[in-house]
Amino acid sequence: MIRNRLQWLNTMVTEPYYFFHFLLFFSYLPIRISSSSIFPPHISLRILRREIQAFLAFSILAFVKMVREETWEGFIADALLFGKAFLFLLALYVDYHLALWYMLAFLVLYIVTQQPAFPVLGAVNSMTPLQLESTLIEGNTSRFWLVEFRSLCSSTCVRLSRNFPELSITYTNKHLSFGLVDLGLFPNVAEKFAISLTGNVGLPTYILFENSSEIARFPGVDFVAKGFHPPITKEYLARHFDLDRLFLEYLNSK
Known part of the structure; x- marks a missing residue:
């Protein structure tokens, strides 16, 4: 069982599907930090409130899916879908050019990568x-x-x-x-x-x-x-x- 979990974690780290998704999600942080110096303080505060709301909504949806889904593959697929939706909406709130960039990136990711199946065949x-x-x-x-x-x-x-x-x-x-x-x-x-x-x-x-x-x-x-x-x-x-x-x-x- 431990060996299967380690193999699954290794798949999570090395698979391009997961790696590029996480890379895109974390790319929002440096973009957001660099943009904070551009916007006035009241605009930055308003964006921060939207980010907190989006994070709370994502956490609730992810928790509900985690309870209902029987497999980790299904839960991860739903979580990534919700994450992309919230990331697009946040980017659209910040700047529509950024939202278009993320839309293009997600489209390319959908074309060139595919979620891997559970790697263990059991018996x-x-x-x-x-x-x-x-x-x-x-x-x-x-x-x-x-x-x-x-x-x-x-x-x-x-x-x-x-x-x-x-x-x-x-x-x-x-x-x-x-x-x-x-x-x-x-x-x-x-x-x-x-x-x-x-x-x-x-x-x-x-x-x-x-x-x-x-x-x-x-x-x-x-x-x-x-x-x-x-x-x-x-x-x-x-x-x-x-x-x-x-x-x-x-x-x-x-």
């Missing part, structure tokens, strides 16, 4: 479509395979990338294994497993196989057709695929 087997097919057909490893089909081009997949590895650590046994197929690398496999890539509504998709036969999936076809589905959490996935029952069946068979 998940990263597989190619050929490896998945041969594993399911041969059936000489596990009776059940729960497979996540995701694409790191989808922000939803990135936000939820922590759930599946942590779920695998809890439930992996000799009868149940966990697999991962990256549809960003193998998009053609989506059609084979009837996964919709339109608007990323069907991502991530989880399919439970028993002896090469699909017995359950999430989201279902009805959810994809409606364009929404219930929030994906570890608890919801465990209930949907009845993982506790499968785990108890394995323990009773020993």
